[in-house]
Amino acid sequence: MGFVDRYITALSASSLQDDERHCQAEPLLASALASTSAGDLGALLHRAKYAGTATQNMAHAVAMRDLVEKALVHAIRKKDANREADCRQALQGDAIVLESGVLLLARLLALWTAEVMKRGRARRWVPENTAWDAEAAIKLYRTVAENSLAYWLNGLCDPCGGTGVAEARACKCCAGSGKAPLVMAAGFVREHTLNMVSELHSIADSHATRAGAKLRALAN
Numbered sequence: 001m002g003f004v005d006r007y008i009t010a011l012s013a014s015s016l017q018d019d020e021r022h023c024q025a026e027p028l029l030a031s032a033l034a035s036t037s038a039g040d041l042g043a044l045l046h047r048a049k050y051a052g053t054a055t056q057n058m059a060h061a062v063a064m065r066d067l068v069e070k071a072l073v074h075a076i077r078k079k080d081a082n083r084e085a086d087c088r089q090a091l092q093g094d095a096i097v098l099e100s101g102v103l104l105l106a107r108l109l110a111l112w113t114a115e116v117m118k119r120g121r122a123r124r125w126v127p128e129n130t131a132w133d134a135e136a137a138i139k140l141y142r143t144v145a146e147n148s149l150a151y152w153l154n155g156l157c158d159p160c161g162g163t164g165v166a167e168a169r170a171c172k173c174c175a176g177s178g179k180a181p182l183v184m185a186a187g188f189v190r191e192h193t194l195n196m197v198s199e200l201h202s203i204a205d206s207h208a209t210r211a212g213a214k215l216r217a218l219a220n
């Protein structure tokens with residue numbers, strides 16, 4: 001079972017009650033511990049995509065905070081400096097963690113827009129020599145950021161619900177891919193958007209890899 005599956009299972013667990021032997025919530029803890037900064041994009045992406053409704057987010061966020069605090073106490077007691085640093089890092093991200101789902105998305109979009117801007121500039125998508133250019137460029141970065149994030153979060157084919165199967169055969173709408181078509185006029189905006197969608201995938205994937213490693217460490 002990959003990390004994302006474990007993360008989703010943990011989120012759907014009826015209770016986050018943690019006991020030393022049987023910790024259903026470990027994937028959530030691992031995800032928090034794998035954050036590399038307070039506003040870690042990968043961790044936020046996982047939370048936004050897989051964590052369900054805003055109310056659930058809140059309940060989990062509060063339970064999460066308790067877990068991390070417990071883990072911190074444990075790490076200090078065991079003199080495990082690395083784990084202690086991870087926990088402190090995760091608690092620092094608390095301000096973000098405790099926000100509602102809507103605020104989470106707003107925060108995520110702001111971070112992602114800044115990231116798209118950085119990448120777009122580095123790759124010289126458009127010239128920014130004049131004020132008019134610069135304004136048009138910012139509009140482009142925003143459009144690409146919004147569309148790529150929305151598509152990454154929920155780009156599933158409607159008729160088959162993302163399974164790729166309808167009426168016991170490959171879904172006609174998506175040809176079995178499970179992905180919705182990206183509804184955007186063809187052209188370079190669409191192309192940049194698709195590129196950014198695949199970069200979101202790789203950011204989320206590397207977060208899953210880091211979190212998977214933390215999870216294995218927790219099991220030891």
Ligand SMILES: [Zn+2]
Nearest residue numbers: 157160171174
């Ligand atoms: Zn389909």
